[in-house]
Amino acid sequence: AYAIVTLRYDEEVFEGGLPTWTFIWRGAKLYDRRKDSTQPGGSGSHRWGDTSTYEWTRNPAIILDNFRRGLWVNGVRVLGVGVSESACHHARIVAAANLCDESVTYGDTGRTLPRYLFGGEIGDDQDQISVMRMLETAMAGYGAEFGGAYAPLPAQTMAPVLTLSDKDRVSDEEVVERTRMDPTEVKTAYGGVFVSPEDGWVDKEYGLRFDADVEEAEGGRRQGPLDLQFVPARETAGAIAEIFRRRDRFTASEVAVYGLKAAKLEPGDVVTRQSALLGTVPMMVW
Numbered sequence: 001a002y003a004i005v006t007l008r009y010d011e012e013v014f015e016g017g018l019p020t021w022t023f024i025w026r027g028a029k030l031y032d033r034r035k036d037s038t039q040p041g042g043s044g045s046h047r048w049g050d051t052s053t054y055e056w057t058r059n060p061a062i063i064l065d066n067f068r069r070g071l072w073v074n075g076v077r078v079l080g081v082g083v084s085e086s087a088c089h090h091a092r093i094v095a096a097a098n099l100c101d102e103s104v105t106y107g108d109t110g111r112t113l114p115r116y117l118f119g120g121e122i123g124d125d126q127d128q129i130s131v132m133r134m135l136e137t138a139m140a141g142y143g144a145e146f147g148g149a150y151a152p153l154p155a156q157t158m159a160p161v162l163t164l165s166d167k168d169r170v171s172d173e174e175v176v177e178r179t180r181m182d183p184t185e186v187k188t189a190y191g192g193v194f195v196s197p198e199d200g201w202v203d204k205e206y207g208l209r210f211d212a213d214v215e216e217a218e219g220g221r222r223q224g225p226l227d228l229q230f231v232p233a234r235e236t237a238g239a240i241a242e243i244f245r246r247r248d249r250f251t252a253s254e255v256a257v258y259g260l261k262a263a264k265l266e267p268g269d270v271v272t273r274q275s276a277l278l279g280t281v282p283m284m285v286w
Contacts, residue, residue, distance in 0.1 A: 001025070024201060029054035030066045034094055041094065048085075058232070060118040060138040061096035061152055067122065067131060068150065079124050083150075092151030099154050100139060106235040113233050116140070116154060116240075119195055120230025138230055140243040144267035144286075155243045158270040160282055164262060165274040173257040177277050181251040187224035188215045190244050194228045194237035203229055206237040209245050252278050 003023060031054050035044030046053045049072070057063065065088065070080035100116040116139045122131055136142050139154035169175065180186075189210035193203040206228070215221050226244055231237040254273070265271065265285050273283040 022200065026056050028071060030057050030062055031069075032057060032059075032062050032097070033065065033090065034097060040090060058114065058117040058119060059097055059100045060116055060135045061093060061100050061154065063118055063122075064132065064135040064152055065093050065097075067128075067135065079122065081128050087149055089146050089149035089151035092146065092153075096139070096141075096152045096154050099156055104235075104239070106239075109235055111233075111235060113236060115236075117232060117236060118230055119197070119201075119232030134230055137228070137240070140240045146266055153268040155240075155247075158268075158284070160270045160272040161265070162261070163272040163274060164258060166276055168258050168261050170257040170259055174255075176253075176255040177275070178251075178253045179278060181253075183218065183222070186248040186251055187222050187245065188218050188248070189221050189223040190226040190241040191223060192225050192227040192237075192241070194231045194234055196234070197232050201232075203227075204234065206234045206241065209238060209241040211245070214249065250281075252281060252283070254278075254283065 003021070005021060009018070029051065031048050032044075032046055033039050033048075034042055035046040035055075036042040036048070037044055038047070046055075048069075067080040068083050068088065069085070070077040070082035072078065100114060102115045103112050104115050105112045118135065118138045120134065120138075132143065136152055139152060141152055141154040143150055143152050145151075189208055191208035192206065194206045195201055196204040208223070210221065210223075224244075226241050228237045228240060231240065254275070262271075267285055269285045270282055271285065272280065274280050
C-alpha cells in the first residue's frame with residue numbers, strides 16, 4: 001500500500017521543510033470462524049481462504065487465530081505462522097472470541113467497550129512467538145494446547161470444576177509446593193501506556209493501578225512496567241493492568257501427580273485445592 005501526496009510548496013509556509021505525514025488505516029480484513037456456516041456452530045458467509053468474505057475486526061482472539069494460520073496472497077504466506085486447522089482448538093477459540101466481544105461498561109467514564117480489543121501493528125519482521133504473546137496479553141491471558149490443538153485463554157472469572165485434596169495425589173511421587181513466589185518476583189502496582197485513537201494514535205498513560213492496603217501489608221510499593229501500546233482504550237488497558245496486579249496476589253503453586261480423579265482436567269480449569277500447606281484455596285491448572 002502506498003499514498004501519493006500532491007501539495008503546493010511555499011518556503012514561507014513550510015519554513016521547517018516539507019511536513020511529515022501520518023496515515024491511519026483499518027488493517028487487514030480477517031476470517032472469523034464464528035461467521036462460517038461450514039464450521040460447527042458457525043453462521044455466515046466467511047470461508048477460510050476466500051478473502052472476499054473477510055471483515056475488519058479488533059478482536060484479539062480472531063486476530064491471533066488468523067496470525068497462527070497465516071495470511072496468504074496467491075498461495076504465498078506473507079504473514080503469520082502457517083499452522084493447519086487441526087492445530088487450532090475450534091471450540092475454545094470461539095469461546096475466547098465471544099468473551100473478547102462481551103460488552104463492559106466502565107463506571108468512571110461511562111463508556112461501553114468490548115472486554116478485550118487490539119489496535120497495534122504486526123509486521124513480518126517480528127518474532128512470531130512475541131506476536132502471539134502480545135495478542136495473549138491483549139486478553140490478559142495466555143495460550144495452551146489441548147491434545148495438540150492451541151487456543152488462547154483470556155482472563156475471566158472462573159468457577160471451580162472439582163475439589164482436590166492431598167489424598168488425591170499419587171503416593172511416592174515428588175511434590176513441590178510454594179505458598180507464594182519470592183516478593184521480589186511479584187508487583188503491587190502496574191502502570192504504562194496504551195495507544196490513544198482520540199489523540200492521533202500516540203502512546204498515553206493509562207494510570208497506575210495499585211491498592212494502598214496491599215502495599216501497606218507488603219511493606220511498600222513494587223511497581224512493574226506494563227506497556228500496552230496495542231490496546232486502543234484507556235479503560236481496557238487499566239483493566240488489564242488491574243488483572244495483572246491482582247493475579248500477583250495469588251502466586252501459590254504446586255507441582256504434583258494426581259490420580260484418576262484429575263484425569264479430565266485441562267489447562268485453564270480452576271479447582272478448589274484442600275492442602276495441608278496452603279489451606280483451602282482456588283488454583284488454576286497450567
